[in-house]
Amino acid sequence: MPVEHRVDVLLIGGGVASVRCARTLRRRKFAGSILIVGDEAVLPYNRPPLSKELLRGDVGLELIAAEPASWYERQRVDLLTDAPVASLDPDARLATMGDGSTIRFSQCLLATGAEPRRLTIPGAEHALTLRTFADAEAIRRAAASGRRAVVVGGGFIGVEVAASLAALGVEVTVHELAPALWGGVLGTTLSAWAVGVLNESGITVRLGEAVSSLDDVRADLMVTGVGVTPRVALAEAAGLAVDDGVVADAGRRTSAPGIFAAGDVARVDGRRVEHWHAAREGGEAAALAMLGELLPEPRAPWVYSEFAGHLLDVVGWAPTFDDELPLLGGHVVAYLVGRRVEQLAIIDSAVSVDAARTLVAGSPSPADVERLAS
Amino acid sequence: MAVERIPSGFLTGLRAGDVTPGTVQVVEVDGRSLCIGLTEDGEWGAIDNVCTHDGGVLGEGELDDNAVECPRHGGRFDLFTGRVLALPPVRPVRAYETRVEGDDVVVEL
Known part of the structure; x- marks a missing residue:
């Protein structure tokens, strides 16, 4: 029984x-x-x-x-x-x-x-994905004996995996279908900065190119990170x-x-x-x-990513935006819907992330964001 | 508040009853920012207040058993040794012997 x-x-x-x-x-x-x-x-x-x-x-x-x-x-x-x-x-x-x-x-x-979503293109069955501890170990094992890696998908996982593999001495190429990293959802300003960072680490980044097959790819290791x-x-x-x-x-x-x-x-x-x-x-x-207890005030979403020695925090919510505005010497990017800032990307903790998270919940102006620096 | 050096250590300005068991808080002693904590078991400890990963304020984090958790990315340090207990930090923080003398919380810097 x-x-x-x-x-x-x-x-x-x-x-x-x-x-x-x-x-x-x-x-x-x-x-x-x-x-x-x-x-x-x-x-x-x-x-x-x-x-x-x-x-x-x-x-x-x-x-x-x-x-x-x-x-x-x-x-x-x-x-x-x-x-x-x-x-x-x-x-x-x-x-x-x-x-x-x-x-x-x-x-x-x-x-x-x-x-992880899996690609259905030819050869995708030979690519690894990253979700679990076991997945990470499999990628690390493959990287230990591999010289060249191809990463399909330039999102958070793809960018981080590429940077980690490069740090291990692997020659890495990242393919992103959109014209900017992160599927374009963080705009072109931040993407251009990140591409520069990745290039400096010896990583080749190919934007706006569909990968139609992984069969002919010359690489010892393929990783897909497509959401x-x-x-x-x-x-x-x-x-x-x-x-x-x-x-x-x-x-x-x-x-x-x-x-x-x-x-x-x-x-x-x-x-x-x-x-x-x-x-x-x-x-x-x-x-x-x-427990039937009072919930804390809802806060703006907060995600972070870390690659090639840089820390990126994104606070707020703007799946689509009208404009992107570099602020504070380019260390912060504001995403505007109309004239209000609905999302902020912060490079290397240039401003207090916690303060930015609180500020962005109130749809501030770019000038309000500049004041975070003081 | 004037920080007083007493023969065996520095006064933190905290009284034993000022800290709730199972919590940490920030205290400035002799120009140094410390994360000072009292475990549920009644043991005092202090470590440097700044997370070695990204500068998170450890004294604003949570204490569970002997582990101080950084509010930024969840890195954890041992309140008594400063050893890393959980990533993302990889470098330890300095730890300072802490005790109560009379009613005063005292640290050795």
Whole structure:
């Protein structure tokens, strides 16, 4: 007879959103039982270092762990690794695991993340993608014996992977379909700066060129970084509202009572932000909502990237913009919708990122942004 | 506030009751910015206040067990040794012996 477990809070997904939710629940003195189920075989970890420190050097899993191994016991947070969830019944508040066992819960967080999109062009099956610790190790192994690498996709992951491979002495070419890096969403000013940085690191950048086949590419290593798809299958099958992600409000409440969603899989107030900060803040917000506590004031989105010794922070939200304006000696780029700044890119912490994040939420003028420098 | 050197260390200006267990805070001592913390177990520690990754203010971060977490990118340092416990920082911070004398929190600089 299949085993039935019962927990107060079930956190589905072994990533940062789940761990941050558990951490927040415990810091708020929640005494009930908490279970995290993840389908990877290792302890939950932070993904940002995968394309950076972990690719460049031999860094152990313990240095990227979301929490140390001892934390789970100390905080009475149970963890099941290698444990995919097969189905979810929101009305019965019941999850069925891949092995047929069931878990009854009072509240549940869906934090199933996202998975890399795969190209369908010829030869793409030989290309690696980067999402997991195992992926990063595979790329590092290939780089150790390889001299030439081709990276398809000049987004955050592509740029970071290219820079890390170059730091290892690999000759790298990046192909980006759009006429600017990051698919063009950060404009041409910032892209021109970044292309310069990458060129100085010996990286060739090809913009505005479609790659039609990877069969004839002369490279020892091919990596594709062409975006991710939210892993919504479980939510969809459970009948939750899904629209490019599991639809959630500021408290990460989904369309089903008692079910929350955070991290890459969640579309919160119409935005799906695929970033580590969003996963952490989402997990924290979900915990507060589960406890019925007041949520913090919503803050502007914040993502960051690090490559070739430079740090790039982007705060605010302007998927499309009317103008891009270099400010503060070119170390900050303002993205304008009409005459108001809706997004800022900050190079090498030229201004306080936290202050910029607060400022940009109020749709400031370019002059307001200039004043951040003082 | 005048910083007073007492025979065995520097007064931080903090009283033992000023810091909630399980938290860190910023304190300036002898021109140096420190992240000073008190664990849930009642142990005091202090490290340099600036994250070696990108200058985040560690004293504005969170303390969990002995780990101080930088509010910028989540790097973690040991409150007692300054050792890196979690990336992205790779270089440690300096740690300072900290204790309570009478009711005063004192650090060795």
